[in-house]
Amino acid sequence: MNCPHCHSSSTTERQGRTVHGFRRFRCRECGRRFNERTGTALNRVQVPTDIVFLVVFWRLRYKLSLRDLAEMFLIVKGG
Ligand SMILES: [Zn+2]
Incomplete structure (x- = not known):
């Protein structure tokens, strides 16, 4: 999954899930963390x-x- 912040494809999946059960990732380019919902329309409406x-x-x-x-x-x- 690409980083929603810098769009790098060099991301690694992290252990565990968010409270809503989403897979978590960390970007090796910019170091930011995100989950599979970050940056999507659904995530935006919380x-x-x-x-x-x-x-x-x-x-x-x-x-x-x-x-x-x-x-x-x-x-x-x-x-
Ligand atoms: Zn990034």
Whole structure:
């Protein structure tokens, strides 16, 4: 996986996972640490993956509209 900061491909995977279960990496070029979600759209909105999966599940299971999902999403996030 390439470094999201300097885009180097010389990265090493680190032991253990983040609290959300993502694989962790360290860049040998710039020395920065990141995980497989760093720099992605999902990471930017700061939503745990399990909530995203839950929302997708609701959409498929109950055929909710995106408007319904947005509302439920806010409830789950607590605000
Ligand atoms: Zn880097």
